[in-house]
Structures are given as C-alpha cells and as structure tokens.
Amino acid sequence: MKKTLAIAAGISLLVLASCSRDEDVIAPITEENVILIEQESDEFLTIEEVNTIINNQLLERGVFSWDEVPANVLWSAAVHGNELITVGYGNKGESFREGKSSRLEGIQNDILLTVAASEEQTRSDLKYISDDVLNVIDIHVTSLETIRNLKAMSNIRYLEPNGYSYFTAKPDVTVSQQERSSSGCGMSGSTLNTNDYRTIAPGSLVSWTLDNHNVTQAWSQSTGAGVTIAVIDTGISPNQPLLSPGSSGFGDGYSINNRTVEKYGTYIDSPWWWSNNLDGPDDKCGHGTSMISAATAPRNNDNKPVGVAYNANLVSYRGTADVLLNDYHERKGVSNALRALGDRNDVKIISMSIGYLWTIGNVRDAVRYAHNKGKLIFAAGGTSTVVTNSYPVIFPASMPEAIAVTGVTDAANYKRCDTCHDGPQIEFTIIMERDNDRNRTAAVLGFYGGDNDYVGGSSVATATTAGIAALVWGKYPNWSRAQVLNRMRQSSELYGNPSNNFGYGNIDANQAVQ
Template identity: 25%
Template sequence: MTSPRRVHGPGPSVSDGATAPIPAPAPSAASAPRPSRGRAGRAARRLLAAAGAVLVAVTGAPPAHADAARSLDWALGALHAQQAWRTTQGAGVTVAVLDTGVDATHPDLTGQVLAGKDEVGFGAERGDSAWARHGTGMAAIIAGHGHGPGDGSGVLGIAPKARILPVRVILEDKDPQRAKARTSRGDALPAGIRWAVDHGADVINLSLGDDSATAAPVAAEDDAIQYALGKGVVVVASAGNGGDQADRSSYPAAYPGVIAVAAVDRYGRHAPFSTSRWYSSVAAPGDDVVIADPNRKYYTGWGTSAASAYVSGAAALIRSASPHLSPLQVKQVLQSTTRFRPQGGRSDDLGTGMIDPAAALAAARRLAPGPVVPAPVAYPQRFFAPGPTPAPRPPDRAQVLGDGVAAWCAAAGGLLVVLAGVLWSRSFRTRAPQPPAGAPAGGVDRADRVPGWR
C-alpha cells in the first residue's frame, strides 16, 4: 500500500504551513522595516517588541547585534534552552531527519550533516526551488549552530552540537515529481527508517505523515519502527495538522512506541491546527517559529513538523547526557517533566504538556538504565470470566470402599461367576437330548445335531 505522505509544515514550499519571510536586520528598532501583513506578520510585530527579553535569555547578547531571525526565535527561550545547555548541547548524538533532504552547505548547518541516503531517487535537485526546503528547516531546528561572529546570526537549534543524518523519503509539495513519488515510492519511509538505524542514528525525526481520510497503519512501517525501537533508537513524529479540520489519526505518529508531538503557541496553548488525538505524547513550539531555507533566507511558519523537530532535539540532549536510557525511558522522562500540564495530567490536545528539556535532563540523571525492549507485564485481570462450577460427581464404589475391599469384592464376584457357570453347564448336560433311535454308533450326522451339542 502506498501512503500519501506529506510534511506537516512549516516551510515556504509547504502548503499546510503558511509562512512569511523575515525582514532584514536593522540598526535600530525605530528604523526597522515593518513586517509583512497577515497572521505571521502580526506575530512578527509582537515578537519584535519582545525581542530584547528573548534575545538576552537565549544568547546573552544585546539585541542590536543579532539579526532578525535570531531575534524572532522565541522557542528556545520557552524551552529553557540555556539552562539545558549547561548539561549538554547534544554532542556525540546522531539525529536522522527523514524528510525532503537537507542542505549540508547551509551556513547554520556546516559541519553537522553526515552523508545520507536518497530513498526516492528522483525529483528536484540542488539549486531547484523545490529541493530540500522542509528537511533543511527541520535539521536547523534540531542542530543548527548559527553563523557569523560568535554564531550570533541565523537559526540556533535545540541541540546545536548534534549531528544530522539526512534520509530523503518524500518530495516537497511543489516538486513536479511528487505525484510520481507518492505512487511509486511507498516503501521509502520504512526503508529509510531501517537504513538510518543501521547507519548510526540515535534519534529519528519524522516531521511527516498521512492524516487523510484513508489514512491507515501500514505493516511495513510499523515493523520498521519496532525495529528501530528494538535497536534502542528513539522515534519522534509530528501529530498532524488536521486540528482545524477533522482531527484524523496520522501515521507514523500513531504507531506504538512513537513520541507523537502536538504544537503549542508562544503562550503554551494548543495551536488550532494541531491534531488532537489519543496518541499525543507531548507538545512543543510550532506556531510562528523561525525556519532556515536553502535559499539562505529565513521564514516564520507553523506546523507540528517544527514541534516534532524540537522534541527530537530534546531527545538528543537526553541521549547525549544519559546514553544508556531506553527509548521508552526517554519518552517517559519527557512526558513526566512537561510544563503547562493539562487538567488531569494529559489531554489529546497537548499530551502531557510542553516539553522542558532542562527538567528532563535532570530527571534522566536519576534513572537507572532499563532494558531496550521492556519485558511484558502480566495482565492483573482474568481475560475470560469464569464459568459455572460443575456439580460434583458421585464417588464410585472403589473410592468409597477403599482399594483393598474393592479388590476382595472383585475377586469374590469373579469366583461366584465361575461357580455359577460350572453348575449351569452340569445342569444343561444332564438335560441335553439323547441321540435318536437307530442312529449310527459313534454319533450323529452334522445335519442331525441338536443345539447345545459340540
């Protein structure tokens, strides 16, 4: 079965993640160009007003010395990134980005991107407008290190020292070959997952999915994810962007063991577009976030894709500091340390709330390593209800009398039967008819035998 996979936003080439370009940096707020109109423009104006506080929290530098992209990046402040980086920045961890490809030459990613794999084999190429835009944006959210003096410009990822392993499994929405890929490369995702596992991935980010009306689990994908989890690889996926439409389940987010990520805005509220379903694990920033693009421009966009990338980066931090934790333990520690927890501790909108990487790192240090594949837990209840108790059978005579008495009775009964047989035989022989008169001596002819004779 071929799945109509699509990226879950954001990115300038993604139809379900509206974006707006970030204006060029200005020497002062008074002379700064006005951001574009619309939803993203209003968010940009709000963020420009608060850029100083966010910037100091994230970079410790004065606002005038950073570009607009860094100034608008509110997500790292909301995730307490600086506090988490006192423990680790993700060194030694590889995050596989299964997406539309990654531009390894982007200034925010130079030196971070490993040699990857193209499971599609055709479509747009480097230099085309529909090449690697979404995947590059996700990679920068995970492991971007910025650029320029002091790396003070561009996108800074949540795990800036992690490595990126790119695996191309889908094409951009505007790629002319996308329709062909959807019908002929249905096995690209499971093949890409297995390849990433076999080539050193510690975390797999899946900012993609199928949440169409015909969405359904695919055995090959589920098997590949279970293969990854069984090898100790954490799997993270976007929950879907159908929240303001039908809230249908999205795969791979709904497969067992996956950390399914919903999106929140800068106030920690559920983003209206974010799918609300039973499988939501946690939430992360996904509204008006800063996206790096291969064209060397930056955009603000929305989508659970970005939220998934932030959680993959957080998982990389945990794996860097506590490398022996199992995928289940990484998932549990992220879920147990969230902020903005919903009433009751969990909801379909937010899972257990917005991740807090610093708190998760602290909790992870207190955990003893667990088995990669947890042992099955016995079910405490009866699966089948007990039936009626049968009536007791009456004991047989041998059980009542005991073995010795029963044996004596059996022997005596047998003796009586033998004795009766002897007496009956003698009586019968006495009454037996005699040969007819005139019969030859020595017996009778066979035809003249009488019943009872031998």
C-alpha cells in the same frame, strides 16, 4: 452478489500536511452528504468512487483501512495506482526478519506463483520488488481475480494499493501524469520580527519558542554532543552552508568542529513504481531544511537561528518530495530510510515531520523495524487547514512505536495551533505559535544561505522535541530509550495528570537534563 455501501457524494479531496505553509483548502464530509448506493462486487470503480468510500470510513470510524474494503475496491485502486499492489506477508505482526527464513521465502514464492497464474504470466515475467528485510513485496497486477486469490491466501498480513494517491488523484488525469503535492514546501525566506528572537553569544539568534521550554538553560548541562539525530524528510538544501557536509559552518563557533553531518537520498522521482533511479539527498522543497535547522542548526556568530541540539551529529534522509506520503516512491523512500537507520548503532533518535491520513503498511513495518533496534522515533501529530482539525492524529504518529508531538500556542491554557491535530496519541506539545498572531511561529534557518524563516505546525514541534531528546541523551549517554523518554515525561507540565488531547504537555528541557 451485491453489497450496499455508504458513499459520500460531492466531497472535496482532503489534504493533510505536516507544516503550516502552502496548505490546500478542503471541505470536511458530513452526514448530510452521505448517500447509499448499490455497488457490484466485481465492478471497476472510478477514482471518485474509491475516494468516497475512503471518506465514508473516515466519517464513520475516524480511520480508514484497506482491510475493510471488498476485493473490487482494492483492485480498482490498484489499477488507478499504476497497477501496483503491496503485499505484507508472514504471521500476524511479523513485519520483518532478522535473517534468512525458508518459511518466509516459501510464502513469498507462493504469492508470486499465485499472481503469475491469475495474471496468466510466467513467474519470471512478473514485475515485482521484494524487500530483503521487511516481509513486503510490491507486484504488478491487473486482474480482479489476482486480488481475490491473494485475499484467500493464508499468511497474508495486508494488501494495499500502494501506488494509489487519494489526495492527488483526479478523475480526468491519468495516474502517471498526476501532479505531486507540494504541501509544506517553501523556499522563500522571511524577515523575523525582533520580538521573536534574542541574541546570545557568540552571535546566534534564539527563537522565542525555545525560551518557553527553557532550552538555553539546559545548555549549561548538555548541547547534544555525542548524540546523532536522524531526520527523514525532504533533505537538506544544497544552498544552506550552515547545514552542509564538508562546510565549516555546521561546526563553527560554539558548535564543536568535529560534529558530523551526513545526507542520503532514498526517494525516487519517477511516475514508474519499478524505477530505481534515486533522486539524490538535496532538498527541493524547503521543509526538510527547516526541520533540520530547528533540531541541529549551529551556534555561531552568523546572526542566524540556532537549533536545540547545536552539538548533535546529523543524518539526513531525503525520503519524500514533501510532507505528504501520497506517492509510492515517497512511501518506499521513507521505508528504506527507516530500515537503513535501524541498522546504524550510532543513531539514537529519528525525527519524522511527515505523514498520511491512514496507515501505510510498508512504512509501518519499517517503523517497527527501527523501533526494534532501539530507536526513539518522534512523529508529527498532523497539520492541516482549520476545517480538518477534527481529524485524528495522522500516521505514523498514530503508531504505538512512535512518539506523537503537536504544536500549541503561547496562550495561558493549552490551545492547539491553527493547523495542528491533537488526540489521545499525543505525548508532548511544543509552544510554536503566537496566540495573537498565528503567522509568528518558530524562527529557523532559511533555504538559502543568509536567509531566515518562520516555520510552524506539528512539524517544527516534532523536530524541537527530537532536539530536546538529544540534550537528555547527551547528558546521560548510557541511558536506554525508555529512560530518556521517561525523563522527558517527568519533566513535562502535565506529568501525573496527562491530557487526553495534549498528553504530557509542554516539556521543560532544563528540568529534563538535571
């Protein structure tokens, strides 16, 4: 049997990021470079061929889903991605379980027996990782027959080649040797323009971006005390004492000395998907440190930028190596972080300035789990190069369980930042870029003690919004997630007449805490 597919030829690989530093230049696909080819349904495809199928779906629909491709495409991508397939099982929408279920255990056992038979192995010889909360199992596969047999099973929600990395895949490099992306990373500090901050007592710098949202006025009502913000990103720099656990800097000056900072790591830095060697909580990229600074940096006399919620508690998870979820261990790391945070009663807000162009099943399941536990989840709408700004809001900001945020300039009318995405999923915007100088963005702490830095894109917009949510919840600690979110909407510039691209628009933090 043959199937005709539209394949985009000669396309550069797309790179998305959630920060405006160290971006890669790409070329968008167009109707002119789409050609038709015939593809055998049992043919093993090259990485380039898989990539063009992905690009073609994005061109035609604006989204890509592994559910929409034939078995041989899934098989090819799985083999290219360390011979891994992720299986989401259960009934439709059954992302997780609250306790033991003999029905779900039976489905999982049937999956393993099916794979064992197709792969001509015993069940005990299979290499797999099963999640004990999410209805997800990662399995080593090599055979097209395995994929076909799994697709034929009932109670399978999705099949995904979760080790396949479209953005970093290269036809002449084996998967285990692929270079990981460093999108959004940067450890060098910057000298701040004196017009991009002002100094307040007892000696802190307020980024110009915060004044556009009346954050300092809101501090007379709330500073986020008693609220815990969790940031899932690349971790905290061990070289930034103002954000370090056990350091007096985090609770110094006007920041209360008993507020807490915790850091954990769920990312595994290994080419082998079955590895369980955690890489630790320390930031090796710089992006996570910037996001944490924007949300929670202390207000003291060190002459450094202060965060929005400078009295909030912080929980940091290093779930990823950079802002792109283009590696199995990054996807698993974020999923595990969401699971752990969902189980914490003290965590109210989760901020994720990370993402990917299409849905990742195990991360989606974990977002739903955390959301079901009452967490208010903010996610970056997407940041990329100028030529990819026509692409839609990225995952997981595209999910209904997440609150999508993007960045705009300080122009009189709403104008997205140079590298930001917008679209109907966006709920809030943050002014984070000078319209007349796109290099002047939000002022934050640097990676190293003593350093300052600039950071832009929808990343810092998301972290800033999470900080504003903490101010509201700090003022009204008994409010529900829905009440906090509704107050934020009501306090935004476009409330009553939301924009299709910018949602409720810019938030007035002072109005939100009244």
